[in-house]
Amino acid sequence: MDKLSFLEVIAAIAVFISLLLAVFLLTVKTERKLENRLFAAFLIINAIDISGLFMHIFVDSYNLKTFKISAYLLVMPLFYLYVNAVCYSDFTLKRKHLLHLIPFIVANLILVPRLYLAQGAAKEAFFKAMWHSPEMFFYQVIGELQFFFYIVAVFLILKKYKKIYLENYTNPSTLLYKWLSQLTRIFLVIHVCIILKNIVRYTQHKDLFIWLNIVAGTVFLLAACWFILKALNYPELFRRIDSTLQPTNDFVEILKTDNKSDEIKSFQIQQLKNFMVEKEPFLEPSLTIQELADQVGIPVRDLSVLINHHINQHFFDFVNEYRIKKAMTILKDPSKKECTVLEILYKVGFNSKSSFHTSFKKYTNQTPTAYRNS
Structure with missing residues (x-):
């Protein structure tokens, strides 16, 4: 030919x-x-x-x-x-x-x-x-x-x-x-x-x-x-977003001009962290910043600025950190030895094995299995 x-x-x-x-x-x-x-x-x-x-x-x-x-x-x-x-x-x-x-x-x-x-x-x-x-x-x-x-x-x-x-x-x-x-x-x-x-x-x-x-x-x-x-x-490959949403940088300067004191911002950050530990909203795999704002009682724009600019994390990383900490606790719990890594990742809010392993290694420099056996 x-x-x-x-x-x-x-x-x-x-x-x-x-x-x-x-x-x-x-x-x-x-x-x-x-x-x-x-x-x-x-x-x-x-x-x-x-x-x-x-x-x-x-x-x-x-x-x-x-x-x-x-x-x-x-x-x-x-x-x-x-x-x-x-x-x-x-x-x-x-x-x-x-x-x-x-x-x-x-x-x-x-x-x-x-x-x-x-x-x-x-x-x-x-x-x-x-x-x-x-x-x-x-x-x-x-x-x-x-x-x-x-x-x-x-x-x-x-x-x-x-x-x-x-x-x-x-x-x-x-x-x-x-x-x-x-x-x-x-x-x-x-x-x-x-x-x-x-x-x-x-x-x-x-x-x-x-x-x-x-x-x-x-x-x-x-x-x-x-x-x-x-x-x-991947039949469910796509998750779309609302085009009316804006990156935090587009409105953070406006919110910086408000009269909220550092004490109020510190209080809101502590309120948020306490809520994450006590109520564990991160266990919901599809949690959004709007849903968390409604639950914690902070306006969504204020919450976005708190997380992205005062805590200095993306919302994505902020929530995943709590998921990883929860997974670390389960992995070290002797009474949960029978739980497989797959069961644990779903239990803490992840829905993908590869995503869980990537995030876990990012926070611990170890794989979940290596952390459990260490």
Whole structure:
């Protein structure tokens, strides 16, 4: 099998898996319909884009082939909207999101005179030399600027998500942040291959151009398979946050101007610590800062500032510290020798073995088993 045939096979498999996963996302029963639909659309557009590697076998239409090329300008907007929908529970599609179509529309409009409206030999001549035309140069500039804009926007969303999550939630799972970060980095790798491929396109190194296509197609295929494995292994992967929540830094300066004395703040901190020891609210795996604020009787913003700036811990770490201390007590209790580590981690508020072991080692520099036997 020569390189071109191998490339076509890789592309065909990637398209098949992407479309299969898209159909699953569109038909599966779930409360998270918007995220599934956006990711399904993302997969379909990617499948359309990568189908260009073998489309010539089945399609002769120059218009359709060119429209396929321009469809790539829908990939990053869909991924950006998907990340928003996954991260924020109150995210909905609005009319303003139609603005994301502008690069795609502009790219097609500039091709109208010399391609879409052209006929016969003129259309064929333009298509054959298309990648050397001013129109396609403009298209590639738009594509690179768009990619850079959206990739930065996605990383900013994930950065904000992680900060808000650590300041407001205690569910030990951070799979969402890790998974989306990994997925975004994979797209970076694929796009680097695309950039190199586009540069090599204008040289005489045709073999290198084909190999770069093979690498990009293979990475995309592996990414699609990886997503399926993630979905199977972690069906409850995502925990979303409310987009109206703000990082503590956004409002801490306002609260610093209040007239509360250091004595009052010290009293509230002691009140909070006593409440954590006596009532043990940390035993609830999904405890949020809003729920703790309601229980302890401190306004949620005041509580956030107390924990993040006066105790100098994220809410996530603050609560997990009490969970680890409780686990340490159980592990050293002779009457609880029969309790397994798995039973203990669930008993103290964790819901993941890996998260428990990571947090335990962070606080004790030992594994739970080593601590019990020491």
